[in-house]
Amino acid sequence: MPERYDIIIIGTGAGGGTLAHALAPSGKKILLLERGNFLPREMGNWDPEAVFVDGKYISADTWYDADGSSFQPQVHYFVGGATKMYGAALYRLRPQDFGDIRHVDGISPAWPLTYDDFEPWYSEAEWLYQVHGHHGDDPTEGHWSKQYPWPAVSHEPRIQQLFDDLEKGGYHPFHAPCGILLDEADRPRSTCIKCTWCDGYPCLVHAKSDAEVIAVRPILDLPNVTLLVNAEVTNLESDAAGRTVTGVVVSRGGNEETYEADVVAVSAGAANSAKILLRSANDQHPNGLANGSDQVGRNYMFHNSKAVVALSKELNETLYQKTLGLNDFYFGSDDYEFPIGNIQMVGKSNAQAMKGEEPKLTKLAPHWSLADTAEHAVDFWLTTEDLPTPDNRVTVDGDGNVHLAYSSTNDDEADRLYQELKTIMNHVGLAQHHVLDKNFYMDMNIAVAGCAHQAGTCRFGADPATSVLDADCKAHEVDNLYVVDTSFFPSIGAVNPALTAMANALRVGDHLLQRMK
Numbered sequence: 314m315p316e317r318y319d320i321i322i323i324g325t326g327a328g329g330g331t332l333a334h335a336l337a338p339s340g341k342k343i344l345l346l347e348r349g350n351f352l353p354r355e356m357g358n359w360d361p362e363a364v365f366v367d368g369k370y371i372s373a374d375t376w377y378d379a380d381g382s383s384f385q386p387q388v389h390y391f392v393g394g395a396t397k398m399y400g401a402a403l404y405r406l407r408p409q410d411f412g413d414i415r416h417v418d419g420i421s422p423a424w425p426l427t428y429d430d431f432e433p434w435y436s437e438a439e440w441l442y443q444v445h446g447h448h449g450d451d452p453t454e455g456h457w458s459k460q461y462p463w464p465a466v467s468h469e470p471r472i473q474q475l476f477d478d479l480e481k482g483g484y485h486p487f488h489a490p491c492g493i494l495l496d497e498a499d500r501p502r503s504t505c506i507k508c509t510w511c512d513g514y515p516c517l518v519h520a521k522s523d524a525e526v527i528a529v530r531p532i533l534d535l536p537n538v539t540l541l542v543n544a545e546v547t548n549l550e551s552d553a554a555g556r557t558v559t560g561v562v563v564s565r566g567g568n569e570e571t572y573e574a575d576v577v578a579v580s581a582g583a584a585n586s587a588k589i590l591l592r593s594a595n596d597q598h599p600n601g602l603a604n605g606s607d608q609v610g611r612n613y614m615f616h617n618s619k620a621v622v623a624l625s626k627e628l629n630e631t632l633y634q635k636t637l638g639l640n641d642f643y644f645g646s647d648d649y650e651f652p653i654g655n656i657q658m659v660g661k662s663n664a665q666a667m668k669g670e671e672p673k674l675t676k677l678a679p680h681w682s683l684a685d686t687a688e689h690a691v692d693f694w695l696t697t698e699d700l701p702t703p704d705n706r707v708t709v710d711g712d713g714n715v716h717l718a719y720s721s722t723n724d725d726e727a728d729r730l731y732q733e734l735k736t737i738m739n740h741v742g743l744a745q746h747h748v749l750d751k752n753f754y755m756d757m758n759i760a761v762a763g764c765a766h767q768a769g770t771c772r773f774g775a776d777p778a779t780s781v782l783d784a785d786c787k788a789h790e791v792d793n794l795y796v797v798d799t800s801f802f803p804s805i806g807a808v809n810p811a812l813t814a815m816a817n818a819l820r821v822g823d824h825l826l827q828r829m830k
């Protein structure tokens with residue numbers, strides 16, 4: 314008889330890792346199945362050539378787009394999942410994001426729960442992930458029951474200057490919420506060295522609040538927690554009635570193994586969670602497990618995002634650049650009725666990384682700037698909400714390959730955001746004081762392979778005809794199956810998704826503790 318667990322969690326990222334952390338103190342027998350291994354701590358972690366040019370930490374997967382063209386998705390299979398590489402900008406959705414919002418290309422649909430339902434879990438997630446910030450600074454944020462556990466990370470001089478200029482220009486910048494292990498008041502206890510290698514890089518000194526460091530490692534010594542790495546779940550087996558998952562089939566070390574548990578939580582990331590369910594089709598679930606609604610894999614979202622690098626002759630010697638955010642256009646602007654999006658700083662760029670990411674554009678950059686881009690660039694990340702549409706979807710072919718069909722939505726809003734940023738740069742004096750006549754903006758649209766913010770493929774909702782999961786993230790059609798990662802998002806808002814995935818995992822964890830009593 315194979316060993317039986319109380320719960321199997323598939324994937325150890327923001328969703329799965331956090332869920333495991335929430336359940337571990339209960340003593341319940343937990344099996345974590347992770348497709349990847351621990352990300353090695355090596356100098357390559359902080360080498361832009363290795364990370365951005367060679368793509369050392371990107372999976373070797375091949376996926377296919379709607380035309381059948383192959384591409385290498387920017388997914389990361391490690392203990393901690395995508396959070397090993399993330400920028401740890403840990404934002405809450407706005408309260409309005411939980412309701413219907415009218416966009417230029419359609420409606421961003423309401424969630425079955427409200428911001429009030431999520432608020433306690435947001436607070437808990439912010440404390441668990443040691444978020445630095447200051448509630449009350451961002452005029453668009455919702456109410457909070459607890460201040461952040463750590464004060465906002467201080468701006469370095471160039472970003473403070475930008476912050477002051479924005480305020481003088483009538484904007485409302487705020488300290489962005491950052492998940493890093495840093496104590497600015499007591500340097501000796503700090504582990505974070507405030508370097509440029511944060512956003513898009515693994516943290517060599519384990520000072521980023523990622524799911525491995527915060528959620529998974531601390532529970533591995535517990536006798537009730539087992540982690541199997543290099544264990545790729547291929548499919549789930551269910552009973553004759555199709556109401557219960559009876560086996561989790563794993564490919565490990567060239568062998569096929571099957572594990573059993575009372576409850577199974579799929580947390581493999583939005584595309585791979587859909588893949589697992591679709592590959593688990595059987596007589597009772599001919600279109601894929603829990604897919605009687607034909608919604609599994611549909612409504613894939615990943616944000617309409619743009620990285621913008623402003624180059625100027627003035628030096629920008631900032632190391633940790635991600636301290637500033639701006640939501641003045643989140644819900645629109647004076648002359649535009651639709652939501653536009655969020656502006657934040659992205660990790661400090663450097664010439665090697667930019668060459669790796671966008672070789673054609675960088676060839677156009679003036680020689681003086683690229684030669685020492687790290688000292689001249691001011692880097693922004695623009696996020697506009699994309700809408701869940703049924704044709705933006707993950708499907709799986711007979712060989713088990715992922716096909717990802719995606720057309721962007723709300724391009725007009727995304728263009729607006731870019732225009733607003735250009736206006737800001739001129740308004741706040743960047744052009745006068747910091748950007749000389751040679752200044753130009755390099756912009757990079759994020760193509761389908763950049764699936765960092767993937768979400769929505771198993772959305773939760775009250776109606777089994779239009780959603781895969783109920784409000785507890787349990788599959789409508791299967792009694793012991795949960796999906797606990799960004800798949801559950803019915804809409805994605807215009808802020809980074811990880812904190813919402815973490816908060817939701819804590820929320821579902823609480824439900825599971827009640828259930829497993």
Ligand SMILES: Cc1cc2nc3c(=O)[nH]c(=O)nc-3n(C[C@H](O)[C@H](O)[C@H](O)COP(=O)(O)OP(=O)(O)OC[C@H]3O[C@@H](n4cnc5c(N)ncnc54)[C@H](O)[C@@H]3O)c2cc1C
Pocket residue numbers: 323324325326327328329346347348349387389390391392393394395396398399400401402403404512513514544545546547580581582583585586589764765766767797798799800809810811812814
């Ligand atoms: C470069 C980068 C920067 C980002 N920056 C930010 C940011 O600043 N703020 C933010 O909020 N978000 C950011 N994100 C997004 C954020 O990391 C994700 O939204 C979040 O990690 C998603 O959580 P998840 O649990 O859905 O998936 P993941 O965290 O990806 O976890 C999925 C896990 O499942 C495993 N897995 C996959 N398939 C299988 C299988 N078949 N069997 C077993 N295991 C499997 C994977 O290896 C992985 O460990 C960023 C992402 C990237 C890549």
